Amino acid sequence: MTTKRPLDPALLRGLTMPRISRRDALRGAGLLGASAFLAACGVEGSNEGGGEAPQASGFWASQKKAGQLDFANWPLYMDQEKQKGKTVYPSLQQFTKETGIKVNYKEVIQENDAFLGKINPSLKAGQPTGWDLIVITNGGSIEKLIRQNFLIELDHSKLPNFQKYAGAAYKNPTFDPGNKYTIAWQAGLTGLAYNPKLTKRPITSFEDLFDPAFKGKITMFGDDTDFPTLTMIALGIDPAKSTEEDWKRTAEKMKELRPQIREFIDNAGEAEVLQSGNAWISMAYSGDIFILNNSGAPDIKFVVPKEGAVLWQDNMAIPKGAKHPLDAITYMDYVYRPEVATMLTEYIAYITPVPSVKDQLQAEAAKAKGEDKDYLDSLIDSPLVFPTEADLSNTKRYRVLSVEEEQVWDRIFQPIVQS
Amino acid sequence: MSARAGGGRGLAPYLIGLPGGLWLAVFFVIPILVMLSLSLQSGNAEEGFRFTWAWSNYADAWEFYSTQFIRSIVYALIVTGLCLALAYPMAYWIAFYGGARKSTYLFLILLPFFVSFVIRTASWKFILNDQGLVLGPLKDAGLLPDDFHLLATSTAVIGGLTYNYLPFMVLPLYVALERIDPSLVEAAHDLFASRASAFRRVVFPLSLPGVFAGVLITFVPVASDFVNSGILGGTQTTMIGNVIQTVYLNSNDYPLASAMSFLLMAALLVGIFTYARALGTEQVMEVSQR
Numbered sequence: 001m002t003t004k005r006p007l008d009p010a011l012l013r014g015l016t017m018p019r020i021s022r023r024d025a026l027r028g029a030g031l032l033g034a035s036a037f038l039a040a041c042g043v044e045g046s047n048e049g050g051g052e053a054p055q056a057s058g059f060w061a062s063q064k065k066a067g068q069l070d071f072a073n074w075p076l077y078m079d080q081e082k083q084k085g086k087t088v089y090p091s092l093q094q095f096t097k098e099t100g101i102k103v104n105y106k107e108v109i110q111e112n113d114a115f116l117g118k119i120n121p122s123l124k125a126g127q128p129t130g131w132d133l134i135v136i137t138n139g140g141s142i143e144k145l146i147r148q149n150f151l152i153e154l155d156h157s158k159l160p161n162f163q164k165y166a167g168a169a170y171k172n173p174t175f176d177p178g179n180k181y182t183i184a185w186q187a188g189l190t191g192l193a194y195n196p197k198l199t200k201r202p203i204t205s206f207e208d209l210f211d212p213a214f215k216g217k218i219t220m221f222g223d224d225t226d227f228p229t230l231t232m233i234a235l236g237i238d239p240a241k242s243t244e245e246d247w248k249r250t251a252e253k254m255k256e257l258r259p260q261i262r263e264f265i266d267n268a269g270e271a272e273v274l275q276s277g278n279a280w281i282s283m284a285y286s287g288d289i290f291i292l293n294n295s296g297a298p299d300i301k302f303v304v305p306k307e308g309a310v311l312w313q314d315n316m317a318i319p320k321g322a323k324h325p326l327d328a329i330t331y332m333d334y335v336y337r338p339e340v341a342t343m344l345t346e347y348i349a350y351i352t353p354v355p356s357v358k359d360q361l362q363a364e365a366a367k368a369k370g371e372d373k374d375y376l377d378s379l380i381d382s383p384l385v386f387p388t389e390a391d392l393s394n395t396k397r398y399r400v401l402s403v404e405e406e407q408v409w410d411r412i413f414q415p416i417v418q419s
Numbered sequence: 420m421s422a423r424a425g426g427g428r429g430l431a432p433y434l435i436g437l438p439g440g441l442w443l444a445v446f447f448v449i450p451i452l453v454m455l456s457l458s459l460q461s462g463n464a465e466e467g468f469r470f471t472w473a474w475s476n477y478a479d480a481w482e483f484y485s486t487q488f489i490r491s492i493v494y495a496l497i498v499t500g501l502c503l504a505l506a507y508p509m510a511y512w513i514a515f516y517g518g519a520r521k522s523t524y525l526f527l528i529l530l531p532f533f534v535s536f537v538i539r540t541a542s543w544k545f546i547l548n549d550q551g552l553v554l555g556p557l558k559d560a561g562l563l564p565d566d567f568h569l570l571a572t573s574t575a576v577i578g579g580l581t582y583n584y585l586p587f588m589v590l591p592l593y594v595a596l597e598r599i600d601p602s603l604v605e606a607a608h609d610l611f612a613s614r615a616s617a618f619r620r621v622v623f624p625l626s627l628p629g630v631f632a633g634v635l636i637t638f639v640p641v642a643s644d645f646v647n648s649g650i651l652g653g654t655q656t657t658m659i660g661n662v663i664q665t666v667y668l669n670s671n672d673y674p675l676a677s678a679m680s681f682l683l684m685a686a687l688l689v690g691i692f693t694y695a696r697a698l699g700t701e702q703v704m705e706v707s708q709r
Contacts, residue, residue, distance in 0.1 A: 113669040120464070120671065148465055216568065216653075223669070263571045263653040277550045278570065403465045410670040415483040418662045419654050 060155040063326040067101055070324070071331070072115070072131045074314075075107040075268040076291055077186070079347035091343045095334055101327045109134070110266045111223045112141035119319065123150045128321035132328040135185045138175050138313045139398020140225060140406070142182060145317065147403075151181040152318040158329045159183065161336035170353040173313070175400065182315035183332055186287070186350035189384060189395060190226055190310040193274060193284035193302045203281055205306045206234035215260050217280035219273050222264030224413040225398060226283060226310070227254060233308040233396050240397045244405075247412050254416050264417050274300050286384040290349035294375065302384060304394060311395035346376075349385055358386055458677035468674060476678035484662050484679060491659040492686065494573070495642035498580045502588040502637050503630065505581070510592035510629075511622075515601070525593065528586050540579055540650045547575060547651075571653025579647035584640065588633040595629020596622070631698055639687055659683055 078089050092103045109115045116136070119129040123145075136142045145151050156163065162183050170184040194203045199214065209218055220227045228247070231254050232239045237246045265273055265282070271292050273279035289302040316335075318328045334340055341354035342361060358380060365376035383391045401409055458476055462468035481488070513524045531539060546552050547569045557563045569575050599622060607617040645660030652658075659679065667676035 111669070117668040117671060144465075216566065216571070258654055261654045262568075276548050278548060278568070403463045407463050407672065410666075410672060411479065411483065411675075414666060414670055418484070418487070418657050418665055 055153045059152070060158070060326075060329075065099075065101065065326050065330070066324040067327070068104065068324050069101050069133060069327040069331055070104045070106075070131050071133045071328075072106055072108050073135045074109045076271070076288060077107070077135070077314075077348055078105065079343050091335075091340055094340070095331060099327075099330060099334075101330065103331070109136075110268050112137050112225075112267075113223055116141060116144065123148070123320060126321065128323055129319050131319055132322040132324045133316060133331060134319055135314050135316055137398075138173070138315060139229075140401055142315050142317065143175050143400055145319075146176060146181050150320050152320055152322060152325055153180055154183070154318070154329065154332075158326075159333045159336070161333045165336050165338055165341070165354045165356060167353055167355045170313070176315070182317045183336075184353040185314040185316045185335075186344070186348065186352060187311065187313040188350040189286040189304060189387075190221075190230060190312065191284065191286065191302060191304045192281060193270060193289045193300055194281040195274060195277070195300055197299055198277060198280040202301075203303055203305075206230070209257060209260060209281065214280060216262045218261050219263050219265045219270065219279040219282040220261055220417075221267055221270075221283050222417050223267060224410060224417050226267070227264075227417060228409075228413045229310050229396075229398055230283060230305075231257075233310065234305065236307070238396055239310075239399045242399055244408060244412075247409060251412050251416060254413075258416065258419060285350075287348050287350035290382065290384060291347070304391070308394045308396055311392065311397060345385065346379065349379060349382070351385060351387060454677045454680060457673050458681050460674045462674075464671035464673070473674060476674045477682065480675055480678040480682055484659065487657050487659045487662050488682065488686070490656070491642050491683075492690075494577055494580065494658065495638050497577055498584060498641045499588075499634055499638045501577070501581045502585050503634065506585055506588035506592055506633065507630075510589050510596050514593055514596035514599075521597075525590075528589050532586065536583055537646060537650070540583065540647055543575075543579055543582070544570060544650055570651060571656070573656050575651040576648050576656045576658075579651045580641050580644060583644075583647060584637050587637050587640070591632040591636065592626065592629040595626045595632075599625045627698070631695075634694070635691065639691070642687060643683060 079091050080087050080089050082088075089103075089105060092105055096102055115134075119131070119134075122129045136145065156179070162179075166183070170187075172178055173182075173184075176182045192203055192206075192209075196202065198217070203209075208214075228250055229239045232242055232246060232250045235246075235250060235253060237250065242250075262279060263273070265279075267285075268288070270279070270282040270284040271288050274282055274284070274289075275292065275297050284302060286302055289300055292300050316332050318325050322328060335344065336354060338354055338356045338360055341352050342357045342364075345352045345357050345361070361376055361380050365373055365380060368376055379385050387395075399409075456470060457468065459470060459473050460468040461471045461473040461476075509528075513521055517524050547554065549555075549568045549570065550558070554563065554567065554569065558565055558567065603621055603625070604617055607621045608614075612620065643658075643660045645658060645664050648656050648658040648661050652661075663676050663679050663683075666672050666679065
């Protein structure tokens with residue numbers, strides 16, 4: 001500050017003395033005219049954006065290979081290994097080798113809503129999002145993209161491996177009839193994970209979370225979908241068929257549990273809090289815990305609470321405005337090759353949409369020895385990776401929300417996870 | 420001031436003010452008006468928002484998030500108090516005893532700003548982990564119970580905020596203290612004032628403009644901070660800044676988020692004007708007009 005006085009007395013007087021003159025009062029009247037301006041700043045909905053025009057019939061015919069793929073995915077969702085101290089992705093390396101397409105792979109999706117919130121303005125304005133391929137969960141998020149016509153229609157003549165190898169459950173899903181816009185990446189379960197050394201007893205049900213011994217040692221996902229959905233299941237409500245009354249009842253239950261909860265975490269944050277011991281019990285995704293078990297924390301256990309768990313599916317899609325759509329669809333088909341799908345499953349340990357992966361793993365396990373064999377056997381036997389019909393019968397799906405319902409949902413549940 | 424004669428010279432002050440005025444109009448007034456409009460709209464992100472004088476957004480904002488509003492103000496008050504208590508002795512010492520090294524000390528205070536504050540705050544998370552550098556050994560030694568934790572508590576958030584905003588308090592205090600003529604203090608001693616009363620009756624009143632500025636530029640950003648609570652906080656420490664961010668970016672509920680921003684702005688403005696009146700008119704003005 002160069003003035004001798006840091007605060008000019010005249011300024012202070014202006015700040016502190018009420019001085020409404022007649023002129024000011026008249027100026028105030030001018031503000032009334034501004035209300036016309038206020039009314040003029042309505043915000044256009046995304047439905048009115050560039051997405052309205054149907055996709056040109058010659059869209060795919062005119063696409064050329066660009067040799068580049070910008071791929072947005074979730075953390076720990078791709079086979080990886082260390083080569084000379086650098087993290088590399090073998091299945092992506094192989095893809096680049098075979099096709100010449102370089103993959104710019106970024107683990108930028110930590111929450112569906114947060115990621116969509118970031119790319120929505122671009123999609124709405126009809127501009128490129130910077131991504132050619134994104135992985136988004138069903139149960140609200142992918143439906144939103146489809147509903148708003150933000151995705152490029154797939155050309156199934158370019159997806160022969162999907163036709164041949166995808167499991168029946170992954171073809172023609174209810175949220176995307178005919179796989180017009182999406183094909184599955186992986187599926188998985190949302191349940192609970194805990195450290196038995198710290199909890200000193202097995203956790204089997206949602207009700208266990210209310211044990212006073214666990215106060216301040218529980219973490220839950222901080223988005224406003226997962227926690228409500230799991231709580232609904234605990235209350236015996238089928239989330240997919242739930243009503244507004246059910247939501248309010250669920251909110252009460254969540255508020256009851258809240259004093260027990262230490263922190264609301266990112267959707268990929270449970271590995272960190274469980275490993276550091278900051279959380280004894282956490283809401284968790286099945287595959288993340290499987291990886292954690294094989295990377296330094298063998299004790300952490302994943303459970304499907306006896307009340308049930310959430311079954312979800314992550315989907316690959318090409319957002320409108322993608323610069324390299326042909327490269328993206330080439331990759332989408334590549335991951336449906338059984339040997340590539342096997343590479344992925346070996347590392348990420350979620351439920352694969354390619355059933356023949358199990359045969360591949362069995363063949364590999366027959367040849368492997370020692371630790372490798374043990375690991376492959378544990379994958380093959382894991383109900384989290386290859387769930388039986390009985391396991392799946394204890395799982396529920398997310399509620400699909402209409403635009404209006406979503407606002408009601410958000411206003412009920414957001415205040416709880418933002419406490 | 421000489422009388423303004425002639426039309427050309429009469430326009431000069433306006434012309435000088437023009438660039439700043441335009442800047443404010445474009446980057447401050449228009450966004451504020453758009454936000455005000457948004458806060459009164461209803462609809463949803465897909466079908467668009469329409470202006471409907473939806474005052475219910477304000478009622479909803481308060482109904483859903485009053486806890487977080489109040490918490491933010493309480494945190495900001497505590498943090499400002501802590502910063503003042505910590506910063507005043509620092510600034511005092513640098514101003515009166517810093518000697519030739521004054522600028523070195525000031526640089527040291529500013530040094531943390533050379534590292535992103537997100538990184539600095541996240542480092543605290545590593546230091547304060549339940550089984551981390553600090554708490555781990557203390558727990559092993561049996562000095563703390565096993566379930567003790569600092570992270571995810573108000574203490575951690577208030578500590579992080581105080582740590583991050585301390586320099587904002589030190590600098591204005593330093594500026595105010597540095598310009599006090601030491602001979603005034605000597606004169607007080609000559610008039611048989613004890614050290615304590617010289618401080619109370621000479622130094623402190625003269626430093627009030629610095630206190631006023633320091634409190635303002637600490638309190639306002641702290642009340643709307645969302646980084647510290649996001650990184651160090653838990654379920655009972657969410658501040659209004661976190662809520663606004665989530666409602667805006669994740670729920671895309673622009674009207675509700677805008678209404679919350681306006682409520683926060685209104686609360687801060689009312690607080691600041693009250694504060695400026697209380698401190699401004701009585702003490703600061705008196706001293707600076709002397």
